[in-house]
Structures are given as structure tokens and as C-alpha cells.
């Protein structure tokens with residue numbers, strides 16, 4: 001705390017993880033002797049840099065760029081780039097810290113990293129976005145590489161931005177390598193990346209319900225918040241597995257459709273027209289739209305899948321869900337559940353899956369994109385999807401088993417932290433105190 005007094009998000013994330021690692025510290029004095037706890041909370045490298053670019057009016061603009069290369073114990077640094085005005089050192093460090101454990105849980109050889117800029121992409125022209133991305137990469141290129149650090153997208157960085165970043169990297173280095181993931185399918189992207197986080201969430205849920213409640217997912221009713229990438233593909237897989245999704249939302253409100261959401265209509269509104277979820281109720285007879293998004297949790301369901309944004313499911317939402325007999329909550333977004341709400345679910349016997357484990361499908365397929373790039377080969381959609389399913393089952397079992405072994409049976413928050421930590425910690429110890 002003395003070292004980072006101005007980094008509340010980072011301190012919060014570190015505090016929460018260290019708390020759940022207490023049973024590990026009790027049992028593993030060797031890790032204390034090797035300074036693993038002290039070392040893991042300090043990023044290996046934090047880079048900040050100036051990003052200057054010229055806007056459409058010919059005016060010079062200056063932003064700040066970041067890349068935290070958090071931990072490389074188990075593989076090259078890997079994590080997304082976020083473009084949003086809220087980006088600062090604390091947020092980038094907190095995200096890089098969490099990414100280290102998430103990547104470890106996937107079982108793939110990926111270290112932890114995160115990066116981005118306080119640049120606001122909203123309202124910028126394509127050319128402005130391109131000039132920003134080129135300027136950003138003109139500094140970042142010297143710090144990354146296919147075996148060093150492989151950035152990906154995050155908020156504000158989608159296929160368009162990855163394309164501009166990749167183009168600039170290739171131009172400077174004169175090499176065509178898998179230095180970024182989330183690339184377009186015509187130049188090295190992976191099939192099933194778009195679907196990966198949502199599909200992975202459902203593979204995790206299915207395994208969790210089977211193992212911990214001996215229940216199938218088929219026949220269950222679900223409420224899914226959001227209607228973006230994660231929410232849409234979570235809905236698609238839910239329906240493929242025989243569940244009924246009765247509600248979805250955006251930042252303005254939510255729709256309830258007791259017959260079950262017609263996903264083709266949602267995709268048309270959100271992916272094609274880039275419109276509002278409200279339009280769903282105008283097109284589908286019987287569907288009801290309600291202004292304001294938090295009320296979505298008052299809809300009775302067996303399974304709640306928060307897939308929109310951080311802190312969207314608070315204690316009031318959790319109380320409403322429990323009152324209606326919710327059986328499981330699986331986080332599709334990053335940190336969508338407030339800590340008091342998560343605790344309330346666990347105390348009331350609701351299965352709770354933290355995003356670090358249950359939304360790791362996206363970064364897993366990014367890892368598979370790296371493998372395909374290294375082989376200069378592409379797997380089919382089915383091959384990637386099958387591997388994704390295996391990885392998600394593996395993540396569930398790693399978290400479940402770690403919780404059992406460390407005396408907190410059924411607590412997947414602690415289990416995910418412990419399992420993710422142990423692999424990184426063993427590797428840090430094995431590699432000695434080199435830095």
C-alpha cells in the first residue's frame with residue numbers, strides 16, 4: 001500500500017487474491033522463503049509512453065500508452081489492449097495481475113499482461129483510429145513479439161484496431177508473425193474466436209451443474225445481461241444445449257420474452273443495425289421492454305449469466321435472484337458481481353463461478369490462435385470448439401479440486417485463485433530469483 005498509494009483498483013485486486021491464498025501460505029512455507037508472494041504482486045515491467053497523432057482537423061493530439069508485462073513465468077506475456085478514457089496505471093496493473101491467474105488456469109503457456117491508452121475511440125473517424133493505432137504501435141513494437149509478448153483486443157479494440165496495429169508492426173519489423181491475436185480470418189485469425197467467451201461460459205456451466213448439483217443444463221431457464229459479443233454467444237450456446245433464455249439487456253434497459261429469446265432478432269439489431277435492445281420488444285409480439293438494466297435480476301430463473309460489465313449485479317440483484325430460487329451464477333463479464341453479492345450467493349448455496357475461470361474461453365482461443373500461427377496452419381471451427389470445450393472443463397476441475405484440497409470445498413472463487421496461482425508460483429520458484 002505504501003508503494004502504490006494512488007492505485008486503488010490494483011490494491012483491491014491484490015488484496016482479494018492474497019486473502020484467498022492464505023491457506024496456501026500456511027501450507028507452503030517454501031513459497032514464502034522464495035519470496036513468491038512479494039514477487040508476484042510486483043509486475044516484471046511497466047512501460048508508459050507518449051502517443052501523439054494528428055486528428056482530422058490537423059491538430060496534434062497526445063495520449064498516454066501503457067503496457068504492463070506482468071508475469072512471464074509460464075509463457076510469453078499475453079493480455080488485451082484497452083482504449084478508454086478511464087485507462088490509468090492502476091487499472092492496467094489490476095487487469096494484468098488478474099490476467100496472470102486467468103491465463104494460468106487455461107493450461108496454455110501464456111504469461112500475464114495488459115495494456116492500452118486513455119484514448120477515447122468514441123466519435124473518432126476511421127482515419128483517426130488508424131493514425132492513433134499506428135502511432136501506438138510505433139513505440140509498442142520494440143517491446144513485443146510472438147515469443148515475448150502477444151497483445152489482443154479488449155474494450156475499444158476490436159478487429160479493425162487489431163488490423164491497423166498488426167499492419168504497422170509488420171511494416172516496421174518486416175516480419176509476418178502471430179504478434180497479436182484477434183486477427184481477421186484472412187490474415188491469421190482463428191475460427192471460433194468470436195464465439196469463444198460465450199460458448200466457453202456454457203461449457204463451464206454445464207460441467208459445474210453436473211459435478212456440483214448432478215443436474216443437466218437442458219430445460220433450465222436463464223437470464224443473460226448484456227447483448228454484446230459475450231452475451232450473444234452465451235445465448236446461442238444456451239439454446240443449443242436446450243436451455244431457455246428469457247431476458248437480455250443493454251445499458252439502457254432489458255427485454256423479457258417468456259417464450260424464449262429469438263436470437264436471430266437480437267443479432268440483427270445488435271450485430272447488423274448496431275441498435276438498441278428496446279427494438280426487440282417492438283418486433284417480437286409478447287416481449288416486454290423495461291427501462292433501466294438492473295431490474296433484469298428480478299426475473300425468475302435457474303441460471304443467471306451476467307455478461308455486460310463490471311459491478312452490474314449488486315446485493316439487491318442477488319437477493320432478488322435468491323428469492324426466486326436461482327441455482328447458479330456464472331460470470332461472463334469481468335467482475336460483474338459486487339463482492340457482497342458474490343458472498344451472498346455463496347452463503348445461500350448458489351453455485352458461483354468467477355469470471356477469471358468461467359470467461360477464460362476468449363483468451364484460450366487466443367492461445368490456440370498463437371499455436372495455429374506458429375504452425376502456419378488453421379484448424380476447423382469444430383477442432384477449435386472441441387479444444388475450447390476441453391479447456392473449459394479443465395478450468396472447472398482445476399478450480400474445484402484446488403478448493404477441495406485447500407479446505408474451502410465448493411468455493412470456486414478461492415479455488416480459481418489457488419489453482420491459477422500455484423502453477424505460476426511453482427514456475428517462479430523453479431526458475432530462481434532472477435529478477
Ligand code: NDP
Pocket residue numbers: 155197225226227228229230231249250251252293307308309310312332333334335359360362363
Ligand atoms: P460488448 O461491448 O460487445 O458488449 C457489452 C454489452 O454490455 C453491450 O450490450 C452493452 O450495452 C452492455 N452494457 C454495458 N453496460 C451495461 C450495464 N450497465 N447494464 C447492462 N448492460 C450493459 O463487450 P463484450 O461482450 O465483449 O464484453 C462484455 C464483458 O465481458 C466485459 O466485461 C469484457 O471485459 C468481458 N470479457 C469479454 C471477452 C471477449 O472475448 N469479448 C473475454 C473475457 C471477458 P450498450 O450497447 O448499451 O453499451
